[in-house]
Amino acid sequence: MRRRAFAASMVGLGCGRSKQPKLNVFNWSGYVAPETVPNFEKEFGVKVRYSIYESNEEMLARVFSGNSGWDVVFPGHYIVPPMREQGLLAALDRGKLPNLKHLDPAFVRPELTDFAVPYMWNATGILFNKKLQPPPESWADLWSPRLRGKITMLDDPAEVFAAALRKLGFSLNSRNPEELRAAQREALRQKPLLRAYLNSEVRDQAVAGDVMAAQLWSTTAQQAIDAARHLGFVYPREGFPLNLDCAVILRESPRQDLAHVWINYLLRPEVSARIADSTRTATANLAAVPLLGAETRNNPTLYPSAEVMARAEWFETMTPEVQRLRDRLWTEIKSA
């Protein structure tokens, strides 16, 4: 008896139904404008369940099984090929995405086509307090003893190794064990100077003045700069990593058509521009750029000049062997 009631409640939760079509969207926090979802719901008569996550890993753990219930998620570009290999992604129907034509060709990367639509992008650089004279301009400045206890690095092996590898003049996607070990030695040398390894939490402390220089993502840094005029951001001389977040449709989704409608809606230049303006990010939608507010469009942190972009390097998907070596080296750094 009790068991039957229990089973019934599970079924009820599994396929609760209402007349209005539903769409389940799982995105990074702070990645749409306040009106993006309501406008879509109104225009298409759809109920969107919109939830947020904070890291690629968190999202992956949820969707890995292939029965998570989500329809559209937004992985970083280097997560897309593995997700595709795991059979998690549905192939896109280009016929249903006429707005693809608005995309910036610079972001249409071959490994993404057919499975992922570029959404917003960001890069990693240094957020610094302008009291710091001369201001930092290279990764090497984060190794400077004059800043002892006032520097933070990201709590992310890919980012810390990227900075150390570029500082040494290597590619940030280096697969060479010797180069990775050299980078580890750099990181170990830097650790005593560090205040902490922090991600977005550092924003607050940079504003309050606890931290003088921090390795940080451009969009997060921009939020700090908007709040505090005494902060600046620089793309290091040695080169820096680029990351592109993409919209993908999960293969498990029973609402493929609606998911395409949603992505096509996000690709509208005016929608994309509103999102970029409101969340202070950089859109991968070329047609949206002229629609941006001057504040966003002319911002050198969000939209660095072509000259700066020449130093950028895309993160690539790692092989399992390199991944394992890097994690081992990272564990040694963290427990030193």
Added chain:
Amino acid sequence: MRRLRALFLLPAWAFTLLLFLAPMGIIVVYSLRTKGVYGGVGGPWTIENYVRLFDPLYGVILLRSFVMAGAATVGCLVLAFPLALYISRSGTRKTLLLNLVMLPFWTSFLVRTYAWMFLLRDTGLINSVLLGMGVISEPLPLLYNDGAVVVGLIYGYLPFAVLPLYSNLERLDRALLEAAADLGAKPWEAMLHVVLPLTAPGMRAAGVLVFIPSLGAYLTPDLLGGGKSMMIGNLVQNQFTSARDWPFGSALSLALMAVVMLLLWALLRRDGEEVF
């Protein structure tokens, strides 16, 4: 007698079998596989994940975790014992006082940790007050060290220590203390020789409940320790996130569980307490 008790055990058995032992079986299977290209498990069967455990690097991390969790446990017990004793002796205000202890813990663990960041950072309350009073001229580096992590752990897990101690002390017969006093024992002697031995089960429960989550903690070392000293919880966590090595993470956790169980068993066994 036996029949009713066996019946009472049924629901607990059902949950344990279906939602604990079966899932742990899956973890054991994971630990014997190879990591997939991207997270998950795949590839051939192997014991390589267990071989990898015998690495001095992981020993160092484990040792540090034990020291930190031990310090947090001692701290919790030292604070929780007088608190639980005081509450259990407060007559009608018991519920109020107990609820007040629990109050901070209904806000999220993360929020509680952030609250400590507000206190400890360079521009935080403690440093601002000390600077304002002229006691110090430079902010003290209170945040992002092992001390901050231990304080955060104590704060995070204190109710786990207070509750079992309270339920134990509450039952303690007051007449025993009076008898001890009548026989000429000083209050502290009565405490040492009468109360403490009688609260041993509560102490053990409290210690276990604090030590274990402290050992596996990963948010506190990240947020209050600044990610500079890795604890075993971070290592396990990393295997399931940035390292994407589920099989090794599984082997690591099983080994950790084995070590803790062995320790528990030795501790409780020595006390002659029947636990298992």
Added chain:
Amino acid sequence: MIGIYAFLHVPLLILCGFSFNSSKFTVWEGFSVVWYEAMWNDGALAEAAWNSLVIAVASTAVATAVGTLGAYGLWKKNAKLLSGSMYLSLVTPEIITGIAMLATFQWAFRYLHLQLGMTTVILAHVTFSMAYVLLVVMARLRTADPALEEAALDLGATEWQAFRLVTLPMLKPGIAAAALLAFTVSFDDYVITALVAGVDSETLPMVLYAMARRGANPVVSAISTVIFVGLGLLIVVSERLQKA
């Protein structure tokens, strides 16, 4: 005692103070209630809070019942495998419990065509809080005298009567403490919940976590203030009512 209570409450009171700061960051700019308006208008937050409450109440009720019966059952009838598993579930790192349960649910649901949701979260919460209940109730039972129940049986009580009228009343404070603990761990859990939650079962810690992970967020402070002050008042008022 005041010192210990201050240690418990002052850090959160400071956080409460910052929720009235007009700046988004932790630099004092002026008094404002804009974060409370933001919180009030956030539908997802209200839903998450409601979910958390439902999950915590349901799982506490089930875990307390199952755990208390289990502890009583174990009191004399020793089942080493069961009590061993209980301890084992306490020493399991949360992430492992979460991954293991997720794997189990996914495996089972693949055949049942179901999805993760409130039920899976409640089941997971019952499983991990049950061990806490069992431990706390057992600690109390160990100081109990079995002779009392035997006396009741000798005097003609049935097993059930002996349990209900003799042992259960004696266990009450232990059960109350265990339920409180179960409620707290359920309401507070993030790691396991985040793994087994589905589309419709976002909990408050999950939303708070997503917000706070990007740095101190005044909306998070505002929610915490509401919980902290609201429950604080509730505790004091219920105390007054009981006295009156």
